[in-house]
Amino acid sequence: MFQSAFRTIYVASNTAVCRGISLCFRHYCKKNPTKLRISEAVTGAEVGANVTVQGWVRSVRPQKANLFLHVNDGSSLQSLQVVASSELNHPLLTFGSAVEVTGVLKKSPNRKQPVELEAEKIHVVGECNPVDFPFKIKERHSLEYIRQFPHLRCRTNASSSLLRIRSEATAAIHSYFKENGFVQIHTPVITSNDCEGAGELFQVEPSGPENAEEENFFSVPTFLTVSGQLHLEVMSGAFSRVYTFGPTFRAENSQSRRHLAEFYMVEAEVSFTQSIEDLTKVMEDMFRATTEQVLAQCEEDVDLFHKHVSPGHRATVDSMMKKKFPVITYSEAIDILNRSSQKFAFPTDWGCDLQTEHEKYLVKHCGNVPVFVTDYPYDLKPFYARDNRDGPAHTAAAVDLLVPGVGELCGGSLREERLGLLTTRLEEAGLADTYSWYLDLRRFGSVPHGGFGMGFERYLQCILGVDNIKDVIPFPRFSNSCLL
CATH class of the missing domain: 2.40.50.140 (Nucleic acid-binding proteins)
Incomplete structure (x- = not known):
């Protein structure tokens, strides 16, 4: 009986304490909201x-x-x-x-x-x-209108959705490379080389009166990078898979809907490969993995673009995700263009560089899905592209990925690892002294390798159906415009 009475008193007392704690907790939550x-x-x-x-x-x-x-x-x-x-x-x-x-x-x-x-x-x-x-x-402003206010446009639904998508796509790209054994390399923004050889460079010089007499701050001419590729090639001598993702710069005097003076590039390099298919597999897998994650994690934001900016584009995206990307050679591409009834502004002779109008036509011809074009004329490609040594056609082991609405999204090649051929190419271009370090990479433990670069803003244009590249980057820089 004594134990029973004690238990009753204990339970009653404990209940009162719990009620007290509960009341205190509610009072605390009211004073300290979550x-x-x-x-x-x-x-x-x-x-x-x-x-x-x-x-x-x-x-x-x-x-x-x-x-x-x-x-x-x-x-x-x-x-x-x-x-x-x-x-x-x-x-x-x-x-x-x-x-x-x-x-x-x-x-x-x-x-x-x-x-x-x-x-x-x-x-x-x-x-x-x-x-x-x-x-x-309650007013839906056009992308062209809000572009006039780069300091305020993030307050709009379209821009805030774009920035969340851009953030998710960035995370998805890093996840893809990490899951597939790539090591991230921070390649320099300031460099002394012109990777593309096109001469579209922004030169870097110190400002201020105290530097007026300084001929070269770094003792050599330096530029904002146009690509991290050559630095990735350095790293591919010690790592089998590397990538970088960062800003790149081109001094193109262009007002087109596909070009910016500052944009972001995803670049990767794969060692121990002699096959273009190894590169196209990485390109396609990265595109699919990134897009799947963006569609899953940013469903409402993507829908905003597909409903109000590019109606009907979701069907194109779904088609891209369902179908395997076809592969054609440059020669086959030229034949397709020449058999077309469409009149092109630029020539389509063998040996010409494919223009945007050609690229978009080839994509539509192949079912309006991304298409790989391989084996470009050797003379169209930079010194590092591997020589196919294939007779009169003389092509390089290079590949571009063309996508709906944009044209070229990715560009890559196998790299010329044969020291003799590379030396001859550099000497013919008058670059042997400038790139003596690049030849060293072939002298000391060189392996067959290749890589590619993808324009990140063009990728966003492709999946969202945005017509102008200036609308998929927070602060667009282009000729005659550098606001903020």
């Missing part, structure tokens, strides 16, 4: 919780008794609806203003949104004059 990102809040997982969200007002709808806001913090295309008493309205609470809202997350009666935030407190962190703000509430 801070959530919008992407976390809209899932509905925290229904009933006292929370704080921070972001920018996407819409304001005052009514007699209530105030409705939509708040977004860039973590999701979805905004969180905030419902508040009209007493919390404030003249500074406008479209574009930055706010901090505290309240209770509740299930929403609206089927289109799982939750809404019943606000207890709204603090305007940063005001915004909606009259002067270049983006207007």
